[in-house]
Amino acid sequence: MEFRFSTIASGSSGNCIYLGSEKTHLLIDAGISGKKVERGLQTIGIDPHELDGIFITHEHLDHIKGVGVLARRYGLPIYATRLTWNEMDRMNSVVGEIPKECKYVIEKNKEMVLNDIIIQSYGIPHDAVDPVAYNFYKNRKKVSIATDLGHINDTIEKNLDDSNLILLEANHDIDMLEVGSYPYFLKQRILSDRGHLCNEVAAQIITKLYHSKLEAVILGHLSRENNFPALAYQTVYNELMASNIELSSSFQLKVAEREGVTDVYHV
Ligand SMILES: [Zn+2]
């Protein structure tokens, strides 16, 4: 076992992912209150003082709401691209001050090493200033985290390839979104190629990427209004079945809880 993985919250109202090894404990985003992050970590047996850093995907509030509190409370290194930092600095009335010594700049497409984990980010299509997704490597294992994707392109496909565990966005069901109560401009935003990924496209890409070393796919960042867990699951399940890809104890499909901790996965 190289990695432990769990979602502490995953959805349009807040995202926070835990990924750790024996030596290293990371969060990806902290878009919920500091309290909720602490409670989530407690559930999976991690003391927040043990954290080694938070990797930020982009500056939307559902990804950074608790970052200021956690940085100040635990003196945590926060990693983001230069452009994302510029935006977060502008938002300090919402996020609160982040101490200078906690700010670390990452460069896309460049590997960085933190203790025993190699981290690599890459750009994704989404309506933020410089949004990224992440790959984490340890020995022969790879974990990929990719949410807030307007569409799938070759870069994303290449980056998700070969992963042992993927957290992928399944934000909405297109029909639910279209007939739902969201105002027109918001529907257009979500459906645009810099918006969010729908269940159907998530299903297609998982089926296309499937390989025998893929151990778990977790569907995340579900919309509260335009999706529900059973629908996201069924859409992906049907597509896998249509390609004769069976779920088993060595290949699991799960939906992350919007609020609260999902199971802990070991890869
Ligand atoms: Zn976003």
Ligand SMILES: [Zn+2]
């Ligand atoms: Zn988001």
